Amino acid sequence: MENLSEYLTTISDRLRARGHRMTPQRMAILRAILESPTHPTAEEIYRQVSADFPMLSLATVYKTLHVLKELGATRELTVDGISRYDRNLPPHPHLVCVRCQAVIDLPPEMMVTLPEEALAGYGFHPLWYEVSVYGLCSRCLEAKK
Amino acid sequence: MENLSEYLTTISDRLRARGHRMTPQRMAILRAILESPTHPTAEEIYRQVSADFPMLSLATVYKTLHVLKELGATRELTVDGISRYDRNLPPHPHLVCVRCQAVIDLPPEMMVTLPEEALAGYGFHPLWYEVSVYGLCSRCLEAKK
DNA sequence: TATCTTTGAAGAACAATTCTCCAAAAGGAA
DNA sequence: TTCCTTTTGGAGAATTGTTCTTCAAAGATA
Numbered sequence: 001m002e003n004l005s006e007y008l009t010t011i012s013d014r015l016r017a018r019g020h021r022m023t024p025q026r027m028a029i030l031r032a033i034l035e036s037p038t039h040p041t042a043e044e045i046y047r048q049v050s051a052d053f054p055m056l057s058l059a060t061v062y063k064t065l066h067v068l069k070e071l072g073a074t075r076e077l078t079v080d081g082i083s084r085y086d087r088n089l090p091p092h093p094h095l096v097c098v099r100c101q102a103v104i105d106l107p108p109e110m111m112v113t114l115p116e117e118a119l120a121g122y123g124f125h126p127l128w129y130e131v132s133v134y135g136l137c138s139r140c141l142e143a144k145k
Numbered sequence: 146m147e148n149l150s151e152y153l154t155t156i157s158d159r160l161r162a163r164g165h166r167m168t169p170q171r172m173a174i175l176r177a178i179l180e181s182p183t184h185p186t187a188e189e190i191y192r193q194v195s196a197d198f199p200m201l202s203l204a205t206v207y208k209t210l211h212v213l214k215e216l217g218a219t220r221e222l223t224v225d226g227i228s229r230y231d232r233n234l235p236p237h238p239h240l241v242c243v244r245c246q247a248v249i250d251l252p253p254e255m256m257v258t259l260p261e262e263a264l265a266g267y268g269f270h271p272l273w274y275e276v277s278v279y280g281l282c283s284r285c286l287e288a289k290k
Numbered sequence: 291t292a293t294c295t296t297t298g299a300a301g302a303a304c305a306a307t308t309c310t311c312c313a314a315a316a317g318g319a320a
Numbered sequence: 321t322t323c324c325t326t327t328t329g330g331a332g333a334a335t336t337g338t339t340c341t342t343c344a345a346a347g348a349t350a
Contacts, residue, residue: 021316021327042307057330062307064329078223081337082306095269104267112257114278122249123283124240130277133259138268166296166347187337202299207338209298226306227337 004034014071028052029064033074039084039103077130079103091128097137099144104137149179159216170198174209178219184229184239184248222275224248236273242282244289249282 011030012022028049033040040048046061065085068074075086079096084103091111095104112131119126136144156175157167173194178185185193191206210230213219220231224241229248236256240249257276264271281289 019327023315023328025329055330057332058306059308059331060329078226081223081226081228083226095264095267095271097269098272104269106267110260110263112276115255118255119240119278122240122251123286124242124249124278124280125286126240126278126280127243128279130279131257131274132277133264133269133271133274135269135271135273141268141270164296168297168346170298200299202301203337204300204339205298 007034011068011071011073014073015067018071020067025049025053025056025060026064026067029061030068030073033068033085034087037105039077039079039086041082041084045085075128077103077132091130093131093133095137096132096134097140098134099136099140102137152179156213156216156218159218160212163216165212170194170201170205171209171212173197174206175213175218178213178230179232182250184222184224184231186227186229190230222248222277236275238276238278240282241277241279242285243279244281244285247282 008027008030012027015022015026029045032045032048036044036048038044042058042061042065045065046056046058049061050056065074065076065083068085069076072088075088076083077086077094078084079101082101086103086105089105090108092108093106093110093112095106096102097104114126114129116126153172153175157172160167160171174190177190177193181189181193183189187203187206187210190210191201191203194206195201210219210221210228214221214230217233220233221228222231222239223229224246227246231248231250234250235253237253238251238255238257240251241247242249259271259274261271
């Protein structure tokens, strides 16, 4: 994420290239994802953006998230059956706390590499992959004692 | 999974050790998971077991799945927001088709190993981890043309 | 057998997500 | 600018996966 406003312009362009428009609501939702370190849920994004757009509805948040996902501006991950949204950075592993549901990013250099050639033997065409480590975060580990 | 009936006995023992009972319904649900290669959903398990137990309710399936999960007899994985159940074999990667939602097991020897020591630096206590490769299965790849 | 506990069926309840409808706003053409 | 077409977003209902509640039946224990 070199330059934020530059990145936002890129996404706006991609939106228009698909015949969509960059609206204030969409911009605000995208910013909310980019600025949050916590992999927020749709509900959390809704609450945050609502501060600036009181008339915003949750359905709009969901619709926008789908669009952003298609554009590759965000990535959806499911934790405990609930969708969370990650900025679409280089692939990196996730630490997921099974107690407080926090999702922690690991640096991309800790991402394992796929055995591509072996996969090809399955006739499977990989698009992306995820590595999730489940366990207890330091805070919850403490709390459990 | 050396010997099926032996394994079922092991699980029954663990159930009783926790003050639960091995009932015909639970046995049928467990068998359904063990015998299915498709990582079935609760709904699919329900439909299959219903053939033998027409009075079985979906809620019972869910309750049983939770119990089996606690016993370590099955593992839950979420695909597209829907829970699916895997026999609890040695850790292995999953191929997930983004079009037909099929989940394909890879052999355990293709599972990557975690950089345990690096994880420890985060104060994170890992319990288990998952590797999921998303893409198109051979059939869906064909169908898309 | 009498008693205490665990179980599972049924359906209501719940929560996350999606759908439907429609009025308002944006973009393009004249 | 003005008209026309298309996209958008809001409101709330609907849908769907999952959980909860209640209660009678079955199992275990003494």
